[in-house]
Amino acid sequence: xxxHTDTPPSSHPAPVAPVALVTGGxxxxxxxxxxxxxxAGATVVVGARDEERSREAVVALRADGIWAxxxxxxxxxxxxxxxxxxxxxxxxxxxxxxxxxAGILPEATASDAVRPLDPxxxxxxxxxxxxxxAGVTQAALPLLHRSPGxxxxxxxxxxxxxADQLDPDxxxxxxxxxxxxxxxxxxNALTIALAKSLADSPIKVNSVCPGWVQTDLxxxxxxxxxxxxxxxxxxxxxxAALLDESGPSGTFFDAEGPVPW
Numbered sequence: 001x002x003x004h005t006d007t008p009p010s011s012h013p014a015p016v017a018p019v020a021l022v023t024g025g026x027x028x029x030x031x032x033x034x035x036x037x038x039x040a041g042a043t044v045v046v047g048a049r050d051e052e053r054s055r056e057a058v059v060a061l062r063a064d065g066i067w068a069x070x071x072x073x074x075x076x077x078x079x080x081x082x083x084x085x086x087x088x089x090x091x092x093x094x095x096x097x098x099x100x101x102a103g104i105l106p107e108a109t110a111s112d113a114v115r116p117l118d119p120x121x122x123x124x125x126x127x128x129x130x131x132x133x134a135g136v137t138q139a140a141l142p143l144l145h146r147s148p149g150x151x152x153x154x155x156x157x158x159x160x161x162x163a164d165q166l167d168p169d170x171x172x173x174x175x176x177x178x179x180x181x182x183x184x185x186x187x188n189a190l191t192i193a194l195a196k197s198l199a200d201s202p203i204k205v206n207s208v209c210p211g212w213v214q215t216d217l218x219x220x221x222x223x224x225x226x227x228x229x230x231x232x233x234x235x236x237x238x239x240a241a242l243l244d245e246s247g248p249s250g251t252f253f254d255a256e257g258p259v260p261w
Contacts, residue, residue, distance in 0.1 A: 058070050
C-alpha cells in the first residue's frame with residue numbers, strides 16, 4: 001500500500017503582488033514612496049526621465065529586497081507616456097497603483113525678472129503638474145480597470161488648497177508661487193472629477209499633501225529648510241495607494257487628516 005503524504009494543493013491561489021507605477025520615482029519623495037510600496041509587497045515600476053538615475057534607484061530598491069524595474073517616462077511627452085504604459089502592459093498585464101508624483105516648482109529658482117503671472121512659467125508648470133498627471137492617468141486607466149481595486153494617488157500640496165491659502169494661520173499663507181499653487185489646485189479639481197467618473201468602479205482616486213519635504217523640488221535652499229524627510233513624507237502617499245475597499249475616494253488629506261479644498 002502506498003501512503004500519500006504530499007499536501008494537496010490549496011484551492012485558493014497565492015495572492016498576486018500589486019503592481020505600482022510611481023512617476024518621478026527615481027529620487028526624493030518618489031523613490032521613498034516606491035520603497036514604502038515595495039516594502040508593503042508591491043512590485044514597483046519606477047517611471048522617470050533620467051534613465052541612469054532610474055537604474056541606480058532600481059539597484060537600491062532591489063538591495064532592500066524589493067522587486068523593482070524602471071521605465072523611461074517623460075510626463076511632458078505623450079509618446080513617452082504611451083510607450084511607458086505599453087511596457088507596463090507587456091511586462092505585468094495590469095496596473096494596481098498609479099502615483100502621480102512627478103512635478104516641478106520652477107518659481108523657486110526663477111529669476112527675479114520673472115513676473116508673478118509669467119505665461120511661460122505657468123505653461124511650463126501646468127504642462128508637467130497637471131497635463132502630465134492627466135496624460136499618464138488617461139493612458140493607465142485601461143490597465144487600472146484590470147485590477148480588482150485600482151488606486152490613483154495625485155501628489156498635491158496644501159498650497160493648492162484655496163481655503164488654506166486664505167487662512168492667515170496656515171504655515172503656507174505667506175508663500176506666493178502662483179504657477180505652482182494654481183497647478184495643484186487644478187490637480188485637485190481633476191481628482192474630484194475623476195473620482196466622480198469612476199464612482200461605479202473599484203478604482204479610488206485621492207489627492208494627498210506630503211508636507212514640506214526635503215527634496216530638490218524647490219532647489220538646494222528647499223532641501224535645507226524643509227522639515228520633513230522624504231521617507232517620512234512618503235507614508236501618507238503610500239497610505240493612499242494601499243487603501244482597502246472601504247477607503248475613501250475623491251478626498252484630499254495629509255498626515256494629520258483631511259485638507260480643505
